[in-house]
Amino acid sequence: GAGVSQSPSNKVTEKGKDVELRCDPISGHTALYWYRQSLGQGLEFLIYFQGNSAPDKSGLPSDRFSAERTGGSVSTLTIQRTQQEDSAVYLCASSPGQVRRTGELFFGEGSRLTVL
Amino acid sequence: RKEVEQDPGPFNVPEGATVAFNCTYSNSASQSFFWYRQDCRKEPKLLMSVYSSGNEDGRFTAQLNRASQYISLLIRDSKLSDSATYLCVVNIQMTALIFGKGTTLSVSS
Numbered sequence: 001g002a003g004v005s006q007s008p009s010n011k012v013t014e015k016g017k018d019v020e021l022r023c024d025p026i027s028g029h030t031a032l033y034w035y036r037q038s039l040g041q042g043l044e045f046l047i048y049f050q051g052n053s054a055p056d057k058s059g060l061p062s063d064r065f066s067a068e069r070t071g072g073s074v075s076t077l078t079i080q081r082t083q084q085e086d087s088a089v090y091l092c093a094s095s096p097g098q099v100r101r102t103g104e105l106f107f108g109e110g111s112r113l114t115v116l
Numbered sequence: 117r118k119e120v121e122q123d124p125g126p127f128n129v130p131e132g133a134t135v136a137f138n139c140t141y142s143n144s145a146s147q148s149f150f151w152y153r154q155d156c157r158k159e160p161k162l163l164m165s166v167y168s169s170g171n172e173d174g175r176f177t178a179q180l181n182r183a184s185q186y187i188s189l190l191i192r193d194s195k196l197s198d199s200a201t202y203l204c205v206v207n208i209q210m211t212a213l214i215f216g217k218g219t220t221l222s223v224s225s
Contacts, residue, residue: 033212033213035215041217042203042215042218043160043203045212045213045214045215056211056212058211091159091160099207099213101148102165103148103165103205103207103213105213107160107161109158110159
């Protein structure tokens with residue numbers, strides 16, 4: 001389809017393992033965002049990529065979290081040495097430009113991470 | 117203090133009721149404001165933008181009060197299909213959208 005695609009849709013891992021989550025944004029969208037949502041909680045901003053600018057990493061909760069965006073398209077969120085509190089749904093979104101005018105982010109269906 | 121605060125609810129209302137949600141934001145530099153809707157186990161989707169002059173879309177009216185740093189969403193003639201979580205969202209210049217935790221609405225017949 002033409003929407004934001006995320007993989008895996010579900011990931012169960014053991015505490016201490018590393019995980020990689022992938023996001024394919026909508027073609028042509030210059031902005032890409034990662035959020036996470038824990039059970040019963042709102043969306044927590046993690047990181048934001050806009051074109052070729054340096055990413056806004058201000059939301060990353062610890063240095064175990066990192067993300068990259070290759071070729072201005074696909075993004076990978078990496079969590080090292082996972083902890084149980086990392087369990088959440090990780091949502092990726094994209095937008096065609098700076099979002100402050102339209103406010104419209106196009107979200108993927110999310111990657112549900114469970115750390116045992 | 118959270119950047120965006122909402123009453124979590126739940127708001128349980130009968131069909132046809134009018135319901136209002138409120139939201140406050142802490143950063144006076146916030147520039148743009150939105151309401152998103154999130155259905156259970158689904159991704160959030162943009163519902164509408166919020167302007168100081170007010171914004172109406174059918175049964176939905178959104179209002180912004182910059183002086184009070186307060187945003188509202190009014191839903192008239194509630195439908196069963198309006199049952200969802202409503203997320204208040206603000207944007208501060210050159211940053212990503214900041215989401216509130218959401219207010220849950222349940223409309224019953």
